[in-house]
Amino acid sequence: MPQHEAVPEKVIFFRRVRHSIFPGTTRSVKGREGYRRFFNSLILHFRPRTVPERTLRLTLTWGLGGMAVVLVLLLMGTGVLLKFVYEPFPGKAYESILHLQRDVTFGQLIRNIHHWSGNTLLIVAFLHFLRVFFTGAFHPPRQFNWIIGLGLFFTVLLSNFTGYLMPWDQLAYWAITISTAMLAYIPGVGRWLQVLILGGPEIGPATLSNFYAIHTAILPAILIILMPFHFWRVRKAGGLVIPHSPRENEKNRGESVETIPNLIMREVVVALVLLAVILVFSMLFDAPLESKANPGLSPNPTKAPWYFVGVQEMLMHFHPLFSLFIMPVLAVILLLGLPYIDYQSDTAGVWFASSKGRRMALIAALTAIIVTPAGILADEYIIDLAGRSEGLPGAISNGLIPFAFILAAGAGFYILIKRRYDALNNEAIQAIFVLFLVAFIILTVTGIWFRGPGMKLMWPY
Ligand code: HEM
Ligand code: HEM
Numbered sequence: 250m251p252q253h254e255a256v257p258e259k260v261i262f263f264r265r266v267r268h269s270i271f272p273g274t275t276r277s278v279k280g281r282e283g284y285r286r287f288f289n290s291l292i293l294h295f296r297p298r299t300v301p302e303r304t305l306r307l308t309l310t311w312g313l314g315g316m317a318v319v320l321v322l323l324l325m326g327t328g329v330l331l332k333f334v335y336e337p338f339p340g341k342a343y344e345s346i347l348h349l350q351r352d353v354t355f356g357q358l359i360r361n362i363h364h365w366s367g368n369t370l371l372i373v374a375f376l377h378f379l380r381v382f383f384t385g386a387f388h389p390p391r392q393f394n395w396i397i398g399l400g401l402f403f404t405v406l407l408s409n410f411t412g413y414l415m416p417w418d419q420l421a422y423w424a425i426t427i428s429t430a431m432l433a434y435i436p437g438v439g440r441w442l443q444v445l446i447l448g449g450p451e452i453g454p455a456t457l458s459n460f461y462a463i464h465t466a467i468l469p470a471i472l473i474i475l476m477p478f479h480f481w482r483v484r485k486a487g488g489l490v491i492p493h494s495p496r497e498n499e500k501n502r503g504e505s506v507e508t509i510p511n512l513i514m515r516e517v518v519v520a521l522v523l524l525a526v527i528l529v530f531s532m533l534f535d536a537p538l539e540s541k542a543n544p545g546l547s548p549n550p551t552k553a554p555w556y557f558v559g560v561q562e563m564l565m566h567f568h569p570l571f572s573l574f575i576m577p578v579l580a581v582i583l584l585l586g587l588p589y590i591d592y593q594s595d596t597a598g599v600w601f602a603s604s605k606g607r608r609m610a611l612i613a614a615l616t617a618i619i620v621t622p623a624g625i626l627a628d629e630y631i632i633d634l635a636g637r638s639e640g641l642p643g644a645i646s647n648g649l650i651p652f653a654f655i656l657a658a659g660a661g662f663y664i665l666i667k668r669r670y671d672a673l674n675n676e677a678i679q680a681i682f683v684l685f686l687v688a689f690i691i692l693t694v695t696g697i698w699f700r701g702p703g704m705k706l707m708w709p710y
Pocket of ligand 2: 321327328329331332335346363364366367368370404405408409412413414416424464465469472491501536537567604
């Protein structure tokens with residue numbers, strides 16, 4: 250007697266329904282194997298068949314690149330949903346967010362996920378940038394991928410910035426007002442650029458619609474173009490850098506293992522954990538929303554979005570021409586040029602270049618931790634450069650002089666630490682990078698937590 254005759258009719262009905270949804274699962278073992286192979290070959294169209302086992306170590310990538318991808322996809326998904334309700338007009342934007350939060354099922358949650366993912370993405374991309382730098386993954390053949398990475402970072406930064414204005418509340422309105430006011434200090438084209446971005450002489454309806462179009466169409470399109478380019482370059486470089494200790498032979502790639510399941514499973518786990526964390530966080534903490542934007546009443550203090558507060562803090566100490574233009578432009582040029590410097594050694598794959606490099610980086614970080622707050626306090630309470638050099642234009646007394654001083658101090662630090670440790674230029678450049686990076690982080694922390702009304706220094710409580 251054929252076996253299915255023994256199965257009750259109801260069961261057969263459910264099996265038929267299940268078969269209509271997942272035809273593969275009710276097939277024979279051989280049939281299922283065929284499906285599995287088909288699915289795997291689909292994955293292998295854009296992933297290599299095998300990867301060096303060493304690159305799977307969590308301590309190489311910390312899963313950061315993969316997390317950034319997941320967050321971008323999550324932002325695109327939730328962003329499209331937000332578009333169904335959000336209205337980019339000054340008279341309606343704030344109300345549409347209130348409506349979204351109060352009346353739309355899961356509206357508040359979707360907004361929270363979008364808000365927290367955007368901010369997390371900036372931090373994750375920054376940490377990924379640090380891991381790439383500190384494992385020397387910008388050496389040939391990865392030089393250009395570093396440049397694409399910088400492009401991605403800039404796009405993510407602008408996405409956060411343009412998104413910031415959307416809720417049209419007091420926080421958004423005034424943060425964008427003071428951030429865009431900074432543009433006016435770019436020599437020559439500053440004012441023109443400001444009018445172009447704002448869509449007029451000041452922030453208004455044209456600004457919101459400009460930001461909306463840039464946020465929901467132009468920047469996502471740039472991400473969609475740059476991301477595959479980034480991954481293709483990883484592939485062309487023969488995969489990720491091979492992690493190894495300073496004494497090991499770099500050419501040793503070690504064993505290779507199958508991508509499926511070794512790499513894919515790890516990626517799925519990282520993605521699921523990240524999604525769970527974002528979801529739980531978004532259920533617990535709402536995205537901020539203050540009262541509706543009031544162009545006649547600026548909050549005190551008025552701060553830029555948190556990622557620009559470091560620059561705003563520099564503005565407290567240097568003439569705008571230097572803090573808002575010369576220093577940021579110099580930083581960008583140095584970052585773009587970084588992979589093309591003539592290095593004495595290829596340290597790709599070694600964390601912090603060497604054990605000596607690690608020690609030097611630590612000393613640079615400690616120096617910045619001591620010198621930066623001391624400099625901020627001294628400038629606030631003791632030094633009065635502008636007052637002392639009366640008669641000189643501000644761009645010189647408060648700009649060129651302190652700027653030249655910082656450049657000289659940086660150069661002095663470079664020479665001293667390189668000689669003291671008899672170091673390679675790789676290690677000394679890394680130390681200088683750490684010095685300025687930590688200084689910038691301290692400026693950011695100061696601006697966020699230690700500045701109160703009137704932007705006066707204060708102790709947070
Ligand atoms: C939206 C932002 C970004 C995304 C989605 C992204 C994604 C990825 C992924 C998935 C990988 C491979 C796995 C890993 O290293 O974790 C990778 C590698 C890499 N990324 Fe990014 N990245 C982004 C930003 C950046 C930035 C800001 C930089 C540096 C300026 C950068 C430079 C690199 C380099 C050089 C590699 C190759 C690393 C190696 O060979 O070990 N990326 N990126
Ligand atoms: C890297 C990608 C993105 C980032 C970093 C980002 C970031 C942000 C941020 C920080 C906000 C303000 C959220 C708030 O506090 O209310 C925002 C709002 C918004 N975003 Fe995005 N976003 C991204 C992509 C997208 C995409 C692809 C879309 C749609 C196609 C989109 C649509 C929106 C809309 C409609 C709003 C206004 C709603 C609101 O403010 O809650 N976003 N975005």
